[in-house]
Amino acid sequence: MWKRRLTLTLLLSLLLALAIAPAQAQEAGGGGTLVGAFDVGPGGLNKAIPFMDTAGRTWLSKIWSPLISWNEDMSALTPQLATEWSSNEDSTVWTFKLREGVLWHDGEPFTADDVVFSLNLALNPEAATSFPGFSSLSAELVAAVTAVDDHTVQIELTQPNPRLPFFMIFAWVLPEHALADLNPADYQTTDWFFTTPIGTGPFMHEEYVADQYWSLVPNPNYWNGAPKLDHLINRYFADETSALVALQSGEINFTYVSGDVYEQLQSDGYQIFDGPSGVTNYIILNLRNPAFQDARVRQAFLYAIDRQAIADTVLKGTAVVVPCISPFPNMWPDASELNDYAYNPDMAVQLLTEAGYDTAAAWELVTYYSSQFHQDAMAAQQAFLGQAGVNVVPLVQDVPTYNSYFYTGEGWDLSYRGVGVNYGNFPFNFYVPGGQPTTDGEPLQGQSFPELQALIDAARVESDSDAYLGLLQDICKFQNENALEGYMWTAIRFGAASDNLQDFYWFPAAGGGPFEDHAELWSVNG
Amino acid sequence: MLKYLLRRVLISIPVLLMITIIIFTLMEIAPGDIVDYFRPPDLVMTEEAAQALREKFGLDQPPAVRYVQWLGSVLQGDLGFRFTDGEAVSTVIGRRLGASLLLMGSALAIGILVGVPLGVFIGQKQYSFWDLSLTGVSFLGISTPAFITGLIALLIFSVKLGWFPAGGMRPVTSEPTVWTTIRHLALPSLVLSLSFIATFMRYTRFSMLEVVRMDYVNTARAKGLSNRFVTWRHIVPNAILPVITVIGLSIPALVVGAVFTETVFSWPGMGSLYLEAVRGRDIPLLMGMTLVIAIFVLGANILTDLAYAVVDPRIRYD
Numbered sequence: 001m002w003k004r005r006l007t008l009t010l011l012l013s014l015l016l017a018l019a020i021a022p023a024q025a026q027e028a029g030g031g032g033t034l035v036g037a038f039d040v041g042p043g044g045l046n047k048a049i050p051f052m053d054t055a056g057r058t059w060l061s062k063i064w065s066p067l068i069s070w071n072e073d074m075s076a077l078t079p080q081l082a083t084e085w086s087s088n089e090d091s092t093v094w095t096f097k098l099r100e101g102v103l104w105h106d107g108e109p110f111t112a113d114d115v116v117f118s119l120n121l122a123l124n125p126e127a128a129t130s131f132p133g134f135s136s137l138s139a140e141l142v143a144a145v146t147a148v149d150d151h152t153v154q155i156e157l158t159q160p161n162p163r164l165p166f167f168m169i170f171a172w173v174l175p176e177h178a179l180a181d182l183n184p185a186d187y188q189t190t191d192w193f194f195t196t197p198i199g200t201g202p203f204m205h206e207e208y209v210a211d212q213y214w215s216l217v218p219n220p221n222y223w224n225g226a227p228k229l230d231h232l233i234n235r236y237f238a239d240e241t242s243a244l245v246a247l248q249s250g251e252i253n254f255t256y257v258s259g260d261v262y263e264q265l266q267s268d269g270y271q272i273f274d275g276p277s278g279v280t281n282y283i284i285l286n287l288r289n290p291a292f293q294d295a296r297v298r299q300a301f302l303y304a305i306d307r308q309a310i311a312d313t314v315l316k317g318t319a320v321v322v323p324c325i326s327p328f329p330n331m332w333p334d335a336s337e338l339n340d341y342a343y344n345p346d347m348a349v350q351l352l353t354e355a356g357y358d359t360a361a362a363w364e365l366v367t368y369y370s371s372q373f374h375q376d377a378m379a380a381q382q383a384f385l386g387q388a389g390v391n392v393v394p395l396v397q398d399v400p401t402y403n404s405y406f407y408t409g410e411g412w413d414l415s416y417r418g419v420g421v422n423y424g425n426f427p428f429n430f431y432v433p434g435g436q437p438t439t440d441g442e443p444l445q446g447q448s449f450p451e452l453q454a455l456i457d458a459a460r461v462e463s464d465s466d467a468y469l470g471l472l473q474d475i476c477k478f479q480n481e482n483a484l485e486g487y488m489w490t491a492i493r494f495g496a497a498s499d500n501l502q503d504f505y506w507f508p509a510a511g512g513g514p515f516e517d518h519a520e521l522w523s524v525n526g
Numbered sequence: 527m528l529k530y531l532l533r534r535v536l537i538s539i540p541v542l543l544m545i546t547i548i549i550f551t552l553m554e555i556a557p558g559d560i561v562d563y564f565r566p567p568d569l570v571m572t573e574e575a576a577q578a579l580r581e582k583f584g585l586d587q588p589p590a591v592r593y594v595q596w597l598g599s600v601l602q603g604d605l606g607f608r609f610t611d612g613e614a615v616s617t618v619i620g621r622r623l624g625a626s627l628l629l630m631g632s633a634l635a636i637g638i639l640v641g642v643p644l645g646v647f648i649g650q651k652q653y654s655f656w657d658l659s660l661t662g663v664s665f666l667g668i669s670t671p672a673f674i675t676g677l678i679a680l681l682i683f684s685v686k687l688g689w690f691p692a693g694g695m696r697p698v699t700s701e702p703t704v705w706t707t708i709r710h711l712a713l714p715s716l717v718l719s720l721s722f723i724a725t726f727m728r729y730t731r732f733s734m735l736e737v738v739r740m741d742y743v744n745t746a747r748a749k750g751l752s753n754r755f756v757t758w759r760h761i762v763p764n765a766i767l768p769v770i771t772v773i774g775l776s777i778p779a780l781v782v783g784a785v786f787t788e789t790v791f792s793w794p795g796m797g798s799l800y801l802e803a804v805r806g807r808d809i810p811l812l813m814g815m816t817l818v819i820a821i822f823v824l825g826a827n828i829l830t831d832l833a834y835a836v837v838d839p840r841i842r843y844d
Contacts, residue, residue: 033699047611054564125578188582189612210613210621211794213698233698238789238798241677242693246792249684249692400558400807403565437573 028220031228031523034253034501035213037243038234041256042277042493043512046236047210049193050172051122057170058512059234062216062519064172064199065223067096067115068165070515073275073507074422077165078516081110081173081200082153091160091463096168098151103221104175105204112147117176119145119155127184162463166424169514173200202227202520211236218520227520247496253524254497254506258373259318262494271504273495276320278510279418280327281374283365283381283486288446289413296355298483302341304348304388310380311489315373319489324476326421327490333473338480348388359389366395367416368402373491378416381488409438409446416488420510426472428456445484452478500525527835531828538824545820546813547593553809554589560609561585563806583609596813605817606810610802615814618799623818625695626783626795628707632715633784634776637722642769644723645730646762652735660727667724676717676790683713693792714791718784722776729772733765740764767838774830778823 038059039046048056050064061069067082082096102110121127123142143156157164175198182190194208202224203216213235218227235252237243243255247270257265266272283301285292292298311319320327323338332338352359365378378394385392392414405411419427429435431452436444455478459471479485493508503521507513560583561576580586584595599606605615648657684692690713696702737743738761746756783797796815803812835841 035698049611125575125582189607189614191613209696210618212695215698231699235694235698237693237792242680242790242792245677245680245685246692246694249680249688251692398558398805400560400562400805401556402558403562404558407565437576 028218028226029228029230031230031502032525033231033233034229034504034522034524035233035235035251036254036497037237037240037246037252037256038254038512040237040240040243041258042279043509044256045512047194050174051127051170052188055511057514058506058509058517059214060172060512061201061514061517062203062232063197063201063205064174065102065201066169066514067171067173068168070169070509070513072505072516074278074509074513074515077169077424080514081115082168085165085168087162087164087463091162091164091461092157094155094157094164095148096153096155098153099223100151102200102223104177104200105198105219105221106175106178107221108175108177110173110175110200111150112153113150114173114176115153115171116145116147117180118174119153119171121174121179121184121187122171124184127187160461160463162461162468163424166422175199203229203232206231222520224518225520228523229519232519232522244496247498250498253501254495254504256508257494257496259316259492259494262496265496269499271497271499271501273497273506273508274492275508276327277491277493277508278327278422279420280322280325280490281319281377281416281418281488282322282325283488284415284417284445285485286409286413286415286446288409288440288442291357291361292413293447294355294357295482296351297357298486299341300348300351300355300357300388301385301390301486302483303344303351304390305381305384305486305488306343307341307488309343310377310384314376314380315489315491318492318494320492321489322487324479324487325419325427325485326472326476328422330469331421331423331472331476333477337477341483345384345388352389357389359391362391362393363413364395365392365414365416366397366402366406366412368397368399369416369418370396370398374416377488381416407436407438407444409436409440409442409444422510423469423472426459426475428460432456449478449482449484452484527832531832534828534831538828541824542817542820546597546816549816550589550593550596550809550813553807553812556807559585559807560809563610592809596810600817605814608811609808610806610811615810618811619796619814619818622783622794622796622799623781625793626797627780628711629714629718629788629793629795630780630783632711633718634722634773634780636715636719637726637776638773640719641723641726642730642766645727645769646734646757646765648727649731649734649765650738650757657731661731664724664727667720668728670720671786672717672721672784673786673790675720676714676787679713679717680790693790695793714787714793717791718787725772725776726769729769730765733768734761737761737765763837767834770833770837771830774826774833777826777829778819781819781822 038044039048039056043055043058045053045056048060050060065080067080068077068085069080071078081099081102083099084097085094087094096115098112098115104110141158141161143158146154148154155164178198179192182192194210197205200223202219202222204219206215206217208214213233216232218229220226235246237246240256240258243252244257244261246252247255262272262274285298285301287293307321311317311321323332323340326332365382367374367378369375375396382392382394394416406415419430421427430444433441433443433448438444440446442448452475455471455475459468459475462468462471479487495506495508497504497506502523502525503518505517507515507517509515559580561579564579565571565576584592587595596606605619607614608618644660648654648660651657680692683689691697691710695710697706743756743760746760781796783795783800785797785801787793788795788798799811800815802808803815
């Protein structure tokens with residue numbers, strides 16, 4: 001009898017163990033190892049740390065959850081650690097309700113004190129965190145950051161800012177209990193971020209091997225559900241070609257790829273993710289130079305360059321021509337209100353003649369872009385402009401050289417460059433006096449336009465989203481009519497993933513977002 | 527010999543200082559600084575914020591003060607921190623130097639072990655099939671950029687055949703072993719060794735042709751000595767001197783690294799680091815690397831001179 005009982009007990013124990021085992025596996029892990037080149041290409045940055053960098057946010061968000069992020073396609077904001085937010089009538093006091101029950105990777109509870117600590121650290125000049133990614137929320141604009149209760153944070157501003165939540169996507173939250181003793185001045189040189197980092201994100205630090213990879217394991221306490229992957233690894237590559245070779249050899253599951261290879265990869269069975277870069281490429285003309293002050297000359301630039309042909313052929317259909325500085329169609333007025341500046345070399349010559357443009361003049365077209373994509377585009381621009389009698393010579397400089405003089409407004413006549421624009425972060429500062437550190441105090445381009453200034457002043461304080469969008473459309477119309485700059489195109493960017501990835505998602509967000517990618521659902525088959 | 531060595535070391539110190547002063551001055555003359563590197567195209571950085579950053583990095587001090595401060599720190603064994611990511615310069619150089627020594631050392635070793643014997647071989651068979659063939663191949667080896675041979679090698683041996691990893695220094699899903707290191711090292715070191723093999727082969731061949739016609743070689747042959755004995759006892763020791771010079775000049779490459787090969791194979795060496803330092807106007811890193819590389823170059827020159835004395839008994843440094 002006792003033998004039967006023992007056998008029965010063992011059998012039941014075995015069944016219980018079998019029943020429990022898969023349940024535990026489903027809680028965290030079991031979904032394989034995903035190796036990606038998450039910091040290759042635009043939006044990536046090896047060894048990025050919160051508050052310090054303007055990119056690398058796709059990877060950062062795996063360890064540190066932000067308060068708010070973009071949604072999947074950057075069309076709206078979505079809650080992360082903050083579940084809701086609201087402001088007073090003039091947008092000077094903002095209140096953020098925080099998610100309850102969130103735990104840090106070490107099991108400590110996440111509270112409003114962590115948010116207050118993190119925002120104050122970000123605003124502390126001693127911590128050298130006034131790097132541009134967060135400078136829009138500079139210390140002068142913030143009167144106070146206070147914890148109303150354990151799950152409510154209030155930010156008081158010194159001037160209205162209806163778009164503050166859009167800047168909060170850069171507001172990474174760090175654990176006060178782990179970093180309170182860190183001298184802010186040592187923030188930049190501490191190795192904490194690569195040795196014992198603690199966040200609230202879906203994955204936890206496992207191992208960082210400098211210049212090689214960063215390995216993470218799932219956070220079983222992640223507030224949006226435990227991730228399925230066993231390991232998530234970010235492998236570092238010096239360039240996208242090396243990463244592409246690694247993808248094709250099966251060593252990695254994902255990488256950013258350039259527009260000239262995605263079709264081949266798609267036909268080879270790779271999953272392709274694409275989306276707008278959110279960056280407008282344009283030629284800025286320095287209106288301090290009398291040669292460009294006549295609007296007809298600037299319009300001639302647009303008529304002279306067959307932008308659609310360049311987008312279709314040189315850029316292989318991976319760029320969309322834009323009518324103004326905004327890259328997104330919802331920021332454009334109705335097409336009937338816009339001049340499409342369709343390729344018309346005769347019109348270009350006529351306008352230049354009417355404006356008395358000196359065709360013997362030659363200008364350097366400076367840029368910091370060194371990629372083949374932009375080199376080819378600039379060569380085509382040079383050829384088209386040359387046919388109309390405008391002589392330009394492309395000149396590539398490295399970023400520090402370019403930046404050392406460009407923003408002073410001096411030392412350049414024409415520049416081919418890019419600017420990231422989105423609903424929450426419009427580059428108003430480029431168009432207003434004092435907005436950039438120019439030596440003459442004029443806007444970057446060198447000339448003020450009262451009508452544009454009035455639109456910008458209204459947009460900056462407009463809290464109604466429809467009215468705000470209407471003002472952005474009016475700005476677009478003004479820029480288009482006056483050919484304020486030589487608006488070219490916005491690029492489409494691509495990512496490629498192996499076909500064995502399940503529920504994987506990626507979007508080419510500027511700076512890497514952060515955006516909602518539900519990394520907790522990712523898994524690898526086989 | 528010891529006296530000579532001491533004199534050379536003492537002479538090297540002011541040379542070393544001059545090198546660091548020149549590099550520091552060049553970085554000062556170059557437009558832009560670390561703040562300009564960080565300034566993104568689409569966001570605003572106020573002049574106050576930029577100035578605060580410059581102060582944080584000590585860039586508000588006059589260049590001469592900063593150089594003296596750097597030198598003072600170096601004498602205390604402190605190379606400072608990288609501007610771009612705050613990592614200790616000594617740590618990053620130590621890590622990258624190890625990677626470069628491994629890659630460049632193995633490439634150089636292959637270059638010597640293959641290039642010199644091949645040069646000896648074809649140096650005795652001027653205008654033969656082997657001479658013409660290997661000389662042609664060596665021209666190809668010297669003139670083909672490493673990033674092209676690197677990409678071709680990756681496509682064939684990693685993507686198509688799957689024999690070797692597609693870049694990197696170690697596996698990311700397991701601990702590195704000697705075997706995994708060899709597998710990761712094989713392709714980049716072989717690609718890099720092509721130009722070394724070609725160079726050493728051509729120099730050895732040329733030097734062999736010079737020596738092989740000497741009277742004492744003819745005398746040795748007339749005495750009835752075997753061809754092998756004449757070659758290795760009489761020709762090679764005399765022909766090797768110019769080759770030692772070339773090998774000596776190649777030693778600094780061990781620490782300088784190879785930018786293109788490192789980039790193609792994602793090998794974290796000194797070459798790509800130097801490029802990062804220049805692009806980021808990362809003065810502490812650049813100065814630290816300059817110091818290390820200059821010490822290696824000066825050291826290699828002394829070693830080469832000493833090697834002459836070892837190989838050629840006629841040379842004495844007393």
